[in-house]
Amino acid sequence: MNSLPTKNDDLSKINQNLYNFSCLSKEEIIQCSKIINSLIKNKILENLFNANLNIWKSNKITADRFGWINFQKHIPKILDEGSNLLNELFKEEFKQVVLIGIGGSSQSAKIFNSFKNKNNKSLELHVLDSIHEKNVKILFEKLDLRKTIFIISSKSGSTLETNYLFNYFQKKLFENKINNIGNHFVAITDKNSPLHQIALKQQFRYIFSSPKDIGGRFSFTTHFGLIPGLICGFDVEKNLKILKKRSKVFKNNSESNPVLILAVLLYIYHQKGINQLIVTYNTKIKYFATWLEQLIAESNGKELKGLIPILKSENQQKNLISNNKKYAVLDYQLDPKNEDYFIKQNVPYFKSEIISEKNILSEMFKWQLVITILCYLIKIDPFNEPDVNESKILTLDVLKERKKIPKRSKETTEITITKLLDQLNENTPLAINVYLPEFYSLNKKLEELSNLITQKTSCLTFIGYGPRYLHSTGQIQKGGSKNIKTLFIVENKIINKMNSKEEKQLNNLFYVQPEIDILSLKKLGRRASVIDINTDYENELDKIIKIVKNFEYNVKT
Numbered sequence: 156m157n158s159l160p161t162k163n164d165d166l167s168k169i170n171q172n173l174y175n176f177s178c179l180s181k182e183e184i185i186q187c188s189k190i191i192n193s194l195i196k197n198k199i200l201e202n203l204f205n206a207n208l209n210i211w212k213s214n215k216i217t218a219d220r221f222g223w224i225n226f227q228k229h230i231p232k233i234l235d236e237g238s239n240l241l242n243e244l245f246k247e248e249f250k251q252v253v254l255i256g257i258g259g260s261s262q263s264a265k266i267f268n269s270f271k272n273k274n275n276k277s278l279e280l281h282v283l284d285s286i287h288e289k290n291v292k293i294l295f296e297k298l299d300l301r302k303t304i305f306i307i308s309s310k311s312g313s314t315l316e317t318n319y320l321f322n323y324f325q326k327k328l329f330e331n332k333i334n335n336i337g338n339h340f341v342a343i344t345d346k347n348s349p350l351h352q353i354a355l356k357q358q359f360r361y362i363f364s365s366p367k368d369i370g371g372r373f374s375f376t377t378h379f380g381l382i383p384g385l386i387c388g389f390d391v392e393k394n395l396k397i398l399k400k401r402s403k404v405f406k407n408n409s410e411s412n413p414v415l416i417l418a419v420l421l422y423i424y425h426q427k428g429i430n431q432l433i434v435t436y437n438t439k440i441k442y443f444a445t446w447l448e449q450l451i452a453e454s455n456g457k458e459l460k461g462l463i464p465i466l467k468s469e470n471q472q473k474n475l476i477s478n479n480k481k482y483a484v485l486d487y488q489l490d491p492k493n494e495d496y497f498i499k500q501n502v503p504y505f506k507s508e509i510i511s512e513k514n515i516l517s518e519m520f521k522w523q524l525v526i527t528i529l530c531y532l533i534k535i536d537p538f539n540e541p542d543v544n545e546s547k548i549l550t551l552d553v554l555k556e557r558k559k560i561p562k563r564s565k566e567t568t569e570i571t572i573t574k575l576l577d578q579l580n581e582n583t584p585l586a587i588n589v590y591l592p593e594f595y596s597l598n599k600k601l602e603e604l605s606n607l608i609t610q611k612t613s614c615l616t617f618i619g620y621g622p623r624y625l626h627s628t629g630q631i632q633k634g635g636s637k638n639i640k641t642l643f644i645v646e647n648k649i650i651n652k653m654n655s656k657e658e659k660q661l662n663n664l665f666y667v668q669p670e671i672d673i674l675s676l677k678k679l680g681r682r683a684s685v686i687d688i689n690t691d692y693e694n695e696l697d698k699i700i701k702i703v704k705n706f707e708y709n710v711k712t
Contacts (some may be wrong), residue, residue: 178503183423187408189417190532194410200415200530204406211436211531220538222368223523224377226402229366230395233378237385240341241359243535244278244386248304251279253294254383255320256308258626259371262449263380263519264308265442267389270512277388278304280445284623285660286316289592291323300331304360306341308379310371312348315550319664320352323657343378370538371626372450375519394516401517405524414521417505424483424503425462425533429481431584431615432462437545437651440487440510441468447522448617449627454526454537456631459534463584463631463639465617469601481581482615542675546625550671554663560670568686572702575684577641579614583638585626590621590645590669591692600696607703611690614640622668629672633679641676641683644699645669646690 179187194200200212206221210483222229244252255266261284268280269270283294294392305324309317321340328336337358344350346364354362363378374380376398384391405414421432430449436444448464455461483503486493487510497504508520530537579585585608605616619628631637648666651658673683688695
């Protein structure tokens with residue numbers, strides 16, 4: 156295994172055994188060192204920490220999204236506001252909090268909830284980012300509405316899924332004859348956004364104005380992360396102290412800085428055509444992995460460029476593929492068998508630091524720096540998501556009947572799967588976009604399907620539930636490499652005449668969204684394969700799995 160030289164300082168202590176990497180020739184190691192030294196010479200980190208965007212030397216940068224780099228200036232105010240809210244809720248004996256948000260507005264809340272300290276005084280926190288009728292109703296049945304607070308979390312204040320879920324729960328409070336309905340709601344949004352105006356009009360208990368210069372996926376040190384973190388019992392202040400210390404280390408212009416090393420290594424592999432990054436993870440850090448997936452996919456998946464993050468919850472040796480050399484591995488499972496296997500297979504391999512409840516914030520901050528520098532190197536704006544916004548606009552036009560969705564032709568499941576599998580190989584990563592309720596049993600079926608497709612074709616797959624993936628890997632599916640293929644698994648539309656107006660609103664959005672996304676991909680010259688299934692979900696997925704099992708793959712010469 157090759158390695159870069161490191162200096163004997165505080166940085167090398169952090170960097171020691173943090174990353175191992177292989178597959179670099181001597182010439183590439185020299186190239187890596189030259190690029191790092193060039194970044195040091197140009198004071199890349201100093202410029203980033205001073206929010207000097209002139210280093211981009213082009214117009215490819217969203218100037219008002221760099222506030223996260225100086226996170227400390229917002230912290231005291233946010234902690235005071237969060238403590239005041241928490242004290243009120245304890246005093247009034249509230250028991251449950253539901254955070255409603257999509258993408259960056261809810262990802263960090265999920266992470267902090269999974270790392271909460273059970274010894275801390277807290278409230279029961281639920282995070283809702285699904286609009287499927289079954290998932291919404293399952294959560295609703297767990298709630299004591301009189302003792303529940305709803306946090307409506309949307310930076311833009313106009314996120315359709317979030318607004319429709321707000322309408323749904325507001326109606327439920329009204330139906331249950333709960334007084335002072337506004338007292339059960341808290342808003343986290345930009346000042347003067349549509350949500351901010353609604354919150355003022357309906358007299359929400361609290362309105363937290365998030366910093367305008369911090370985008371959703373970079374917002375874990377703002378109200379979007381810290382307020383739910385305080386509520387669920389996450390050790391916010393301890394983590395912030397460690398983050399403050401580590402951020403000073405990451406700022407250091409040194410060859411041994413892990414931020415520079417990792418960014419440059421990823422850049423070199425990207426330039427070599429190794430643009431798939433497998434991220435292995437265990438159950439404890441599942442939500443960190445999905446946050447990282449969004450950070451990478453939305454930040455660098457543009458202009459036909461970008462690393463494609465591919466999450467793998469179980470990456471044992473028997474499931475790994477030896478005939479695909481188009482990927483690198485970021486290992487958060489830290490299984491020695493994985494390390495041995497990848498090194499023997501000559502696969503680029505990065506061994507991570509162990510993530511715990513003490514260092515999760517600093518790990519997130521480190522990755523924000525790494526991906527920002529990677530985007531600088533590949534000349535991409537890390538702070539926008541142009542294709543995500545295009546889909547949002549088209550969805551709104553359809554819902555308001557300004558545009559109509561053309562009917563798509565349908566084929567049998569077997570024909571669709573066979574045609575798709577014939578197109579797949581190690582160079583064609585496959586996005587599986589799922590519009591079904593999110594259940595553990597279905598997750599297992601989808602993982603089985605994913606593994607089978609990989610075994611049959613050498614193609615790596617990544618799975619996303621709608622609408623969540625639209626605010627994550629949806630960007631790289633439209634803006635990344637043209638080789639990315641997409642498969643939609645969509646529930647047949649069901650019309651329940653007994654549903655309320657708010658339920659119909661949610662259902663209509665749920666069934667419209669995949670059609671919009673398919674249309675958006677088509678407009679960009681990207682073909683999507685679609686399988687429509689009924690509500691006997693497990694049996695329907697079993698049928699798809701059986702077709703894949705019986706498929707005979709012909710190796711292209």
